Amino acid sequence: xxxxxxxxxxxxxxxxxxxxxxxxxxxxxxxxxxxxxxxxxxxxxxxxxxxxxxxxxxxxxxxxxxxxxxxxxxxxxxxxxxxxxxxxxxxxxxxxxxxxxxxxxxxxxxxxxxxxxxxxxxxxxxxxxxxxxxxxxxxxxxxxxxxxxxxxxxxxxxxxxxxxxxxxxxxxxxxxxxxxxxxxxxxxxxxxxxxxxxxxxxxxxxxxxxxxxxxxxxxxxxxxxxxxxxxxxxxxxxxxxxxxxxxxxxxxxxxxxxxxxxxxxxxxxxxxxxxxxxxxxxxxxxxxxxxxxxxxxxxxxxxxxxxxxxxxxxxxxxxxxxxxxxxxxxxxxxxxxxxxxxxxxxxxxxxxxxxxxxxxxxxxxxxxxxxxxxxxxxxxxxxxxxxxxxxxxxxxxxxxxxxxxxxxxxxxxxxxxxxxxxxxxxxxxxxxxxxxxxxxxxxxxxxxxxxxxxxxxxxxxxxxxxxxx
Amino acid sequence: xxxxxxxxxxxxxxxxxxxxxxxxxxxxxxxxxxxxxxxxxxxxxxxxxxxxxxxxxxxxxxxxxxxxxxxxxxxxxxxxxxxxxxxxxxxxxxxxxxxxxxxxxxxxxxxxxxxxxxxxxxxxxxxxxxxxxxxxxxxxxxxxxxxxxxxxxxxxxxxxxxxxxxxxxxxxxxxxxxxxxxxxxxxxxxxxxxxxxxxxxxxxxxxxxxxxx
Numbered sequence: 001x002x003x004x005x006x007x008x009x010x011x012x013x014x015x016x017x018x019x020x021x022x023x024x025x026x027x028x029x030x031x032x033x034x035x036x037x038x039x040x041x042x043x044x045x046x047x048x049x050x051x052x053x054x055x056x057x058x059x060x061x062x063x064x065x066x067x068x069x070x071x072x073x074x075x076x077x078x079x080x081x082x083x084x085x086x087x088x089x090x091x092x093x094x095x096x097x098x099x100x101x102x103x104x105x106x107x108x109x110x111x112x113x114x115x116x117x118x119x120x121x122x123x124x125x126x127x128x129x130x131x132x133x134x135x136x137x138x139x140x141x142x143x144x145x146x147x148x149x150x151x152x153x154x155x156x157x158x159x160x161x162x163x164x165x166x167x168x169x170x171x172x173x174x175x176x177x178x179x180x181x182x183x184x185x186x187x188x189x190x191x192x193x194x195x196x197x198x199x200x201x202x203x204x205x206x207x208x209x210x211x212x213x214x215x216x217x218x219x220x221x222x223x224x225x226x227x228x229x230x231x232x233x234x235x236x237x238x239x240x241x242x243x244x245x246x247x248x249x250x251x252x253x254x255x256x257x258x259x260x261x262x263x264x265x266x267x268x269x270x271x272x273x274x275x276x277x278x279x280x281x282x283x284x285x286x287x288x289x290x291x292x293x294x295x296x297x298x299x300x301x302x303x304x305x306x307x308x309x310x311x312x313x314x315x316x317x318x319x320x321x322x323x324x325x326x327x328x329x330x331x332x333x334x335x336x337x338x339x340x341x342x343x344x345x346x347x348x349x350x351x352x353x354x355x356x357x358x359x360x361x362x363x364x365x366x367x368x369x370x371x372x373x374x375x376x377x378x379x380x381x382x383x384x385x386x387x388x389x390x391x392x393x394x395x396x397x398x399x400x401x402x403x404x405x406x407x408x409x410x411x412x413x414x415x416x417x418x419x420x421x422x423x424x425x426x427x428x429x430x431x432x433x434x435x436x437x438x439x440x441x442x443x444x445x446x447x448x449x450x451x452x453x454x455x456x457x458x459x460x461x462x463x464x465x466x467x468x469x
Numbered sequence: 470x471x472x473x474x475x476x477x478x479x480x481x482x483x484x485x486x487x488x489x490x491x492x493x494x495x496x497x498x499x500x501x502x503x504x505x506x507x508x509x510x511x512x513x514x515x516x517x518x519x520x521x522x523x524x525x526x527x528x529x530x531x532x533x534x535x536x537x538x539x540x541x542x543x544x545x546x547x548x549x550x551x552x553x554x555x556x557x558x559x560x561x562x563x564x565x566x567x568x569x570x571x572x573x574x575x576x577x578x579x580x581x582x583x584x585x586x587x588x589x590x591x592x593x594x595x596x597x598x599x600x601x602x603x604x605x606x607x608x609x610x611x612x613x614x615x616x617x618x619x620x621x622x623x624x625x626x627x628x629x630x631x632x633x634x635x636x637x638x639x640x641x642x643x644x645x646x647x648x649x650x651x652x653x654x655x656x657x658x659x660x661x662x663x664x665x666x667x668x669x670x671x672x673x674x675x676x677x678x679x680x681x682x
Contacts, residue, residue, distance in 0.1 A: 016668045017661050023643040025661055027668055029679050037561065039502035048655070053665075056680070065500065079500040079523050086502050123679065130560040130584060144584055146562035147504075148591035148654070156658040158665060162641065164583075194487055195554035198580060228557065230583045251678035259678040294487050315486050315552060322485070413559075415496045432558060434491045436514045 003269025005166050006235050007201045010141035010266070014124050016158055026161045028153050029123040032109045033060040033096070035087040036415070037128030041151035042090040051094065053157040058096040059118045062087055063108045064415045066101050068378050068405035075101075080416065107381025107407040110134040110348035114218065115381055117247025121236050121263040126153055131348045131431065133224040136233035137217035138240055139266040141201075143230040164230065165275040167200040168268075171208040173282035178465055180358065181216035182350060182429065182448035184208065185223040186288035190298040192278055197229030200276065203268060204234050208282035214243040215354045222349045223431050226295040235267035289335050289461055290433045290446040292323035297433070299335060301451065301463050307331035326435055327443050328423070335461050338445065339371055340427040342420060343456040344438070345449055346378030346405075347412035350429035353387050355380075355449040359429075360393040362453035362464045368401035369459030375402040376418070378410040400457065414439045427455040471593035472651030476574045477620040478547030481537050482611050488551060489558035490585060494567040498523050507563055508570030512538060538571075542616050550607055551578040555596075556585025565592045575621045577628060579604050590644050593651065595623060603628075603636045623649060 004012075017025040038060075045051070052058065065080035067073075075081040084101065091098040099106040105116065110131050113119040119135040125142035126132060128150040135142035149159055169188055188204075189196075202224050209217065217234045224232025234240075241260045244250050251259050286300035297320075299306065308320035308331065324331065329338070345351070345359050356379060368375050377397050379385035385407055388394055394404045411418040412430035420426055420442025429452050430437075433444040447455070454464040498510045500523050509527045516538060518531040532539045538546065549568065555578040556564060565588045568576065575595040589596045599607070610630055611617055620629040623645060629635040647654070673680055 017664050019643055021642045023641070025658065025664070027665070027672070036499050040504045040562075043502070043504075050655070054669075054680075077500075083500050083502055120678070122676070128560060128562075130558065132560075144560040146560055146565070146584060146588035146591065148562060148588065152655055152658065155655045156662075156665065157669075158658060158661075160643070160654065160658070194557055195580060195582075198554065198583060225558075228554065228582060255678050259676070262676065319486055413491075413496050415499065432489075432491070434489045434558060436495055437491050440495070440514055440520050 002273045003271040005268045005272040005274060006139065006203050006233055006266060007141065007164070007166050010122065010124070011163060013122065014141070022162060024161050024163065025158050026124060027158055028126050029057060030119055030125045031058045031153050032113055032125065032127035032132070033058055033150070034064060034109050034127070034129065035062045035083045036064045037147050038090065038150055039083065039086045040147050041154060044151040045154055050155045052096070052154045055094055055096050057157065059113065059116070060087060060091045060096050060098045061106055061109050061112060062101055064409045064413065066408040067416055068408050068410050068418055071102060071406055077417070104382040104386065107384065108348045108351060108409055110222065111352060111380030111384065114138060115247070115383060117244060117250030120244060120250065121240055121266055126159065130225045131222050133230065133232040134218050134222040134348055136221040136224070136231055137214060138244065139233060139236035139263065141231055141233065144225065164201040165199050167197060167202045167229070167276045167278065168274040169202055169204050169278045169280070170206040171204070171280045171282050172206040173208055175208055175211070175282045175285060178450065178463065179285050179287060180448040180450060181212050181219040183285055183288045185220045186290065186295070186298045186446060187285045188280060189223065189227045189295050190288070191280060192227050194226060194294050194296045195228045197224060197227035200229045201231040201233065202227065202229040204232060209234055210237065213354060214239055215352045218352070219349055223295070226431055236263045287448060287451055287463055289451065291327065291329060291335065292320065293326055293433055293435050294323070295431070295433060295446060297323060301335050301461055303335055305329050305331055305333045305335070337460065339425070339460045340445065340455050341371070341373050341424045342426045343372055343375040343452050344411045344426055344428040344430065345376070345452050346380070346410050347430035348380065348409070349431045350449050351378060351380030351384065353384050355429065356384070356388045356393050359449040359453040360396045362450050362467070363400045363402065363457060364396050366400055366457040368456050371459045372456050375456040376405055376411070377402055378405045379407050381407050402456065411438050413437060427452045427461065470591065470651050470653065473574065473593050473595050473623050473648045475620065475622045475624065476547065477618050478574065479542050479545055479616065480548040480550045480577070480607065480611050480619045481543035481546035482550045482608050483537055484552065484608065486552040487554045487557055490556055490561050490564035491558055493556070493564040494561065499561060499563050504566055505570060507567035508572070511567040511571045512536070547572050547574050548619055548621060549573050549576045550604070550611060551576055553579045555581050557582035560584045562588045565589050565594055569594050577604065577607065590648060591654065593648065595621060595648065597621060597628060597638050599628065599636050599638055606634065
């Protein structure tokens with residue numbers, strides 16, 4: 001018998017019951033909750049007269065609807081306000097752990113989970129949000145669920161799951177200077193496609209992944225769902241253990257050492273077999289920019305908008321034409337000739353302290369270009385914001401003409417007031433460039449924080465190393 | 470949950486790949502705290518020429534005459550014919566609620582995104598996976614004869630075109646049973662409550678740091 005993958009180990013440790021056809025009742029250790037996908041779940045629970053099975057497994061926070069400025073005025077949009085108030089009411093009724101909008105610890109649910117030590121290696125982590133895959137960076141099995149499943153986890157602490165197939169994305173070699181975790185994952189999605197991971201749990205490995213910080217690994221795992229995989233994960237190493245040590249909800253003392261010893265086992269065995277292995281060479285990955293309306297539509301910043309006439313598959317070619325029309329782009333246009341109207345630095349993909357440092361290093365001593373109507377930085381949590389301000393990053397952004405906001409999902413999906421107007425083009429560090437994602441008619445180009453910052457100061461896409469002055 | 474056995478109805482051809490859940494139900498409608506009422510805003514950006522808002526009256530809006538669900542008889546469709554990777558992106562179950570509320574009972578496509586697929590079963594919306602050639606064949610027939618009614622039979626695991634071909638589809642035995650009987654997932658799970666407690670007891674011994682709270 002061959003060895004076990006990391007996914008095998010995480011799965012087996014959480015099996016409560018298995019049906020003859022393999023459908024498994026899987027135990028859930030951590031349940032993250034936000035205001036958008038939970039109200040109907042709590043309502044269902046209440047109507048059935050049920051209570052949360054293990055309330056201490058829940059961490060709840062409002063993030064999608066919250067304003068990123070003038071919080072003292074509350075939420076202006078009455079529909080958004082009711083949704084946030086509904087969450088407040090539900091957590092209070094059931095006595096669940098909750099960080100309200102004005103709490104320093106509030107932030108994007110996928111930023112605060114690891115930050116608080118609420119998500120730990122070896123855990124199963126779920127949330128009614130597809131980007132839950134982020135937490136897999138800690139060597140956890142983390143995946144997004146729908147609202148019916150949110151209710152199911154609240155009521156039973158378990159989920160019925162079928163085992164996924166396993167994929168290893170192995171990226172060996174050294175990344176070029178200026179190439180970030182975001183570029184690694186965008187290049188991966190470009191290589192395997194947005195449906196390439198359907199039915200799989202992806203483990204990211206290889207020397208390029210091991211060289212990334214834990215925050216960089218979170219960026220990579222965050223976008224596993226953009227390749228169609230519900231879960232992305234990275235094996236535990238000493239970086240993982242040092243990241244977790246000392247976090248507010250992490251174990252302490254002897255219990256921590258006991259946990260760390262168990263966490264060190266959370267790696268795929270050398271002889272583990274994967275259903276699919278994809279290999280990428282780190283050295284050839286360049287900074288990426290998406291040109292279309294699907295995250296697989298990416299090219300290097302040095303490249304051009306591709307030509308649908310050269311695509312063999314007619315369904316794909318038609319999709320490319322539709323994307324070019326929506327994006328207002330012509331085939332053959334150099335990426336560096338594309339001029340955004342707005343720049344958004346934030347989201348569960350890229351709003352942690354290292355992301356803000358990366359952007360600030362590009363912006364330092366420079367000014368936002370004239371054609372950029374708005375450049376906004378939205379930290380992932382109140383604690384990230386506080387840390388950035390302690391390092392003076394806020395001054396760098398403000399001096400350059402950027403806006404410095406309060407934490408939340410913001411213009412990644414534009415449920416609050418932060419959004420694109422029809423036809424506006426945005427350099428965005430978020431995760432989805434779907435039609436209308438950042439506002440109806442808005443045009444999204446997905447990039448790393450460094451490239452977003454460079455676009456803001458140059459007024460067009462450009463590799464940061466090529467900026468003048 | 471509503472059970473699904475056999476359904477016969479008009480099939481609307483939505484001829485694009487990678488239809489994401491942002492397209493099925495745009496973000497502004499996710500602010501609702503209800504499960505119902507999303508149907509009028511299904512595919513909102515494609516379906517209407519002017520922007521919409523939650524809780525606003527849709528009666529005065531301008532429908533996009535080019536969009537398939539605005540073209541009779543597809544405005545009465547109860548089966549959606551789609552291309553690969555249908556339902557990708559966000560985990561929002563509102564996408565399934567919107568399709569259900571519009572009147573869809575089944576979606577037929579060569580492949581589905583995982584979370585959407587799973588959400589569908591929780592709401593009695595049957596996602597049917599057929600081969601690409603079979604889906605092509607259905608597109609051709611429906612486009613040639615827009616009033617054509619297709620039959621989806623979960624019991625027999627078959628999609629039938631009257632006077633035409635029948636295609637068998639595969640489905641997880643457990644999911645099929647739950648859908649045929651319209652079973653309440655949570656009630657079923659709670660029959661395993663003792664096993665869940667036993668698991669927790671074992672984990673408290675093996676991994677005491679997991680339940681520190």
